Amino acid sequence: MAPIVSVSNLSKTYKGGFQALKGVSLDIEEGEILALLGPNGAGKTTMISIICGLVNPTGGQVLVGGFDVVKDFRQTRSMIGLVPQELTTDAFETVWNTVSFTRGLHGKKADPKHIEKVLRDLSLYDKKDNMLRELSGGMKRRVLIAKALSHEPKILFLDEPTAGVDVNLRKDMWRVVEDLRASGVTIILTTHYIEEAEEIADRIGVINGGNILLVEDKAALMAKLGKKELRIDVSEPLTAVPDALAPYRLKLENNGTSLVYQYDTKGERTGITALLADLAETGIKLRDISTHQSSLEDIFVELVEARS
Amino acid sequence: MNFEAVKAIYLFEMARTRRTLLQSVVSPVISTSLYFIVFGAAIGSRIQEVEGVSYGAFITPGLIMLTLLTQCVGNGSFGIYFPKFTGTIYEILSAPVSMVEIVLGYVGAAATKGMMVGLIILATAALFVDLSIAHPAMMLLFFVLTAITFSLFGFIIGIWAGNFEQLNLIPMLVIPPLTFLGGSFYSVNMLSPFWQTVSHFNPVLYLVSGFRWSFFEIADVNPIISLFMVGLFLLICLGVVAYIFRTGYKLKN
Ligand SMILES: Nc1ncnc2c1ncn2[C@@H]1O[C@H](COP(=O)(O)OP(=O)(O)O)[C@@H](O)[C@H]1O
Ligand SMILES: [Mg+2]
Numbered sequence: 001m002a003p004i005v006s007v008s009n010l011s012k013t014y015k016g017g018f019q020a021l022k023g024v025s026l027d028i029e030e031g032e033i034l035a036l037l038g039p040n041g042a043g044k045t046t047m048i049s050i051i052c053g054l055v056n057p058t059g060g061q062v063l064v065g066g067f068d069v070v071k072d073f074r075q076t077r078s079m080i081g082l083v084p085q086e087l088t089t090d091a092f093e094t095v096w097n098t099v100s101f102t103r104g105l106h107g108k109k110a111d112p113k114h115i116e117k118v119l120r121d122l123s124l125y126d127k128k129d130n131m132l133r134e135l136s137g138g139m140k141r142r143v144l145i146a147k148a149l150s151h152e153p154k155i156l157f158l159d160e161p162t163a164g165v166d167v168n169l170r171k172d173m174w175r176v177v178e179d180l181r182a183s184g185v186t187i188i189l190t191t192h193y194i195e196e197a198e199e200i201a202d203r204i205g206v207i208n209g210g211n212i213l214l215v216e217d218k219a220a221l222m223a224k225l226g227k228k229e230l231r232i233d234v235s236e237p238l239t240a241v242p243d244a245l246a247p248y249r250l251k252l253e254n255n256g257t258s259l260v261y262q263y264d265t266k267g268e269r270t271g272i273t274a275l276l277a278d279l280a281e282t283g284i285k286l287r288d289i290s291t292h293q294s295s296l297e298d299i300f301v302e303l304v305e306a307r308s
Numbered sequence: 309m310n311f312e313a314v315k316a317i318y319l320f321e322m323a324r325t326r327r328t329l330l331q332s333v334v335s336p337v338i339s340t341s342l343y344f345i346v347f348g349a350a351i352g353s354r355i356q357e358v359e360g361v362s363y364g365a366f367i368t369p370g371l372i373m374l375t376l377l378t379q380c381v382g383n384g385s386f387g388i389y390f391p392k393f394t395g396t397i398y399e400i401l402s403a404p405v406s407m408v409e410i411v412l413g414y415v416g417a418a419a420t421k422g423m424m425v426g427l428i429i430l431a432t433a434a435l436f437v438d439l440s441i442a443h444p445a446m447m448l449l450f451f452v453l454t455a456i457t458f459s460l461f462g463f464i465i466g467i468w469a470g471n472f473e474q475l476n477l478i479p480m481l482v483i484p485p486l487t488f489l490g491g492s493f494y495s496v497n498m499l500s501p502f503w504q505t506v507s508h509f510n511p512v513l514y515l516v517s518g519f520r521w522s523f524f525e526i527a528d529v530n531p532i533i534s535l536f537m538v539g540l541f542l543l544i545c546l547g548v549v550a551y552i553f554r555t556g557y558k559l560k561n
Binding site: 056075093097100 | 310312313315316317320324396399401402403406
């Protein structure tokens, strides 16, 4: 199936001469949740802004549903809902009006039932007659999401949706995201929190310095790059790793009470069986064994360091 | 064409007008009443008649134009400047609308509001002086064309302005002097030939003169020329807006 969003060789140089995107290519499949992971200044917002029409590209092309975002902007923008990074709202509008306004802007006839559903899903319905300036930051964030969903988009962009957001909103938000995914909406979110990408994304793209470093299925990425640690707690503290275990390059931690073995999950053999057999030979008594999967954070740090 | 979007922007702007109704209507009514008291009563008692029309009635079309211009430029510029200022312009830019819908929505609302206030001024004036409108259709034509033209002019200022000072500069510094010197309170025929010539470079002269002609059939310049000039200003503003369309001037990076 053709990708719903196809970014090819996209570049952007801002007026001051700063190049925020350096020839980015990326295909986004219909119905997936893609997390764009990257530190501040990586170019995430710039890329989203070009796709949504807020920024003109310097070079390259973006197709949304097969339409060009510059030439066929009416088709592409009708499909897209955008929740921007900045909390920008009209202070004196009511929640209901501002959400309905967005629907109108996207050329859709008024549909109070749909607006009501969106507001209820985001726990905003009892605030529908409040002016936006009366709302807290978290509530405003909900309003921005409601606005983006007001016109029933096929593709939803969430630019750092959880920045400065409390636990409740985060939960509500992920529930809404799950519902949307179930109804076939494609979701692209940016974040610099690894846990977030890990929590909800199907695929993860890592972006830094205007380049996409990689795009992978989350599970594949973990499997490919994820190192695992086997931690063996021993009953009697050791002063050194026994010579017999030297080939395993174990680390001694916790004042000699833990032996740590690092192995690659992608390797043919992990070496665990041999290690445990050799360990038994030495007569060391074990208290506990645990494994730990390296997080995306470790992976990310590794990737960024490898490139720089 | 995305008519729902035009409607959404128009209604959004009209809702903003409703919220500020008191200030947007009361202050022009008060200042107009003051003009009538100061110019009409104080000066009018000495001038009495200009070209066969009582002075109070004579200045009414000019006063309406002054209000109409100020209101239209003010609303037209503020309407588009404000979302730029707060950042909510992102919504307009990421919506499936072109400049055509944006202009229709914002300029339509600014012109509507300007005309509403203009009509209220007309009603206020009717309390002070006897008014008759000789050519109602022409009067409406001048009224509507001027409202649209200057709302467009305001829209251009709103797009161009980078801060509130620039936003207020033209409405404050340009519109009142041009209106005052454009024969709102006198007939340019009263001036020396030199100043008469200078006055003809003032675009507002044509508006006021044509508008006044539609009331009293007295004019500083031929009403056909006035109408032609109003049409010309409208075309110039449309041309500038068309240029903005194509370049995305100052709206996008
Ligand atoms: N309007 C702009 N003018 C100039 N530089 C900009 C502009 N917007 C963003 N940048 C620069 O482009 C880079 C990428 O920014 P951005 O896309 O916002 O990154 P991210 O969203 O990943 O944090 C940053 O270095 C930023 O300073
Ligand atoms: Mg960003």
